[in-house]
Amino acid sequence: DVKVTQSSRYLVKRTGEKVFLECVQDMDHENMFWYRQDPGLGLRLIYFSYDVKMKEKGDIPEGYSVSREKKERFSLILESASTNQTSMYLCASHGAVPPYEQYFGPGTRLTVT
Amino acid sequence: AQSVTQPDIHITVSEGASLELRCNYSYGATPYLFWYVQSPGQGLQLLLKYFSGDTLVQGIKGFEAEFKRSQSSFNLRKPSVHWSDAAEYFCAVGAPGSGNTGKLIFGQGTTLQVKP
Numbered sequence: 001d002v003k004v005t006q007s008s009r010y011l012v013k014r015t016g017e018k019v020f021l022e023c024v025q026d027m028d029h030e031n032m033f034w035y036r037q038d039p040g041l042g043l044r045l046i047y048f049s050y051d052v053k054m055k056e057k058g059d060i061p062e063g064y065s066v067s068r069e070k071k072e073r074f075s076l077i078l079e080s081a082s083t084n085q086t087s088m089y090l091c092a093s094h095g096a097v098p099p100y101e102q103y104f105g106p107g108t109r110l111t112v113t
Numbered sequence: 114a115q116s117v118t119q120p121d122i123h124i125t126v127s128e129g130a131s132l133e134l135r136c137n138y139s140y141g142a143t144p145y146l147f148w149y150v151q152s153p154g155q156g157l158q159l160l161l162k163y164f165s166g167d168t169l170v171q172g173i174k175g176f177e178a179e180f181k182r183s184q185s186s187f188n189l190r191k192p193s194v195h196w197s198d199a200a201e202y203f204c205a206v207g208a209p210g211s212g213n214t215g216k217l218i219f220g221q222g223t224t225l226q227v228k229p
Contacts (some may be wrong), residue, residue: 009154031215041221042203042219042222045216048216090156092157098145099163099207100207101147101159102215102217103159104149104156106155107154107155
């Protein structure tokens with residue numbers, strides 16, 4: 001069965017802290033994605049990666065960076081967390097066969113105080 | 114540019130009643146189309162998908178959706194709603210020809226409430 005896991009379900013951090021959100025998939029998928037979800041705004045793409053060490057900016061990359069050192073793992077980094085980054089963060093992945101349906105992790109609810 | 118519109122932010126139906134959630138998209142060709150469901154505090158689960166062939170697709174949990182090219186729509190339906198269907202539903206569109214990066218555009222979501 002397809003599995004995407006995220007390192008934390010809930011996280012509370014202080015303004016200015018460096019935050020790491022980790023995502024691991026066990027499906028050998030090439031493509032991985034990070035979204036943030038806010039009420040009324042749906043899902044917005046932060047970054048995605050189509051291969052190890054490859055990354056591309058999504059629609060809202062400001063304030064975030066990513067790392068993909070291994071195929072199965074995709075990390076989202078908040079270099080200096082701010083209160084406007086309080087949100088639900090969702091990781092997803094998909095394989096190489098159309099229509100490329102994405103499989104999602106359970107999400108991390110991040111609160112920055 | 115691609116876009117997805119879910120006109121209904123919130124829908125309430127009685128248990129046992131039929132359901133239709135609307136989704137309209139903007140794209141120059143036939144896109145890949147998806148419906149996802151999200152229970153409170155959870156990630157998104159794929160309900161069904163369309164990319165070619167029969168325009169009426171069946172999904173999990175008794176859901177179906179119909180692709181109507183002339184209306185640029187992909188509405189989700191269920192003949193009889195159960196209390197456990199209360200959740201948020203997202204329509205998403207992908208663009209064939211964008212390589213295998215599989216980027217999706219999501220609608221804003223429709224929250225379904227089920228009355229006993």
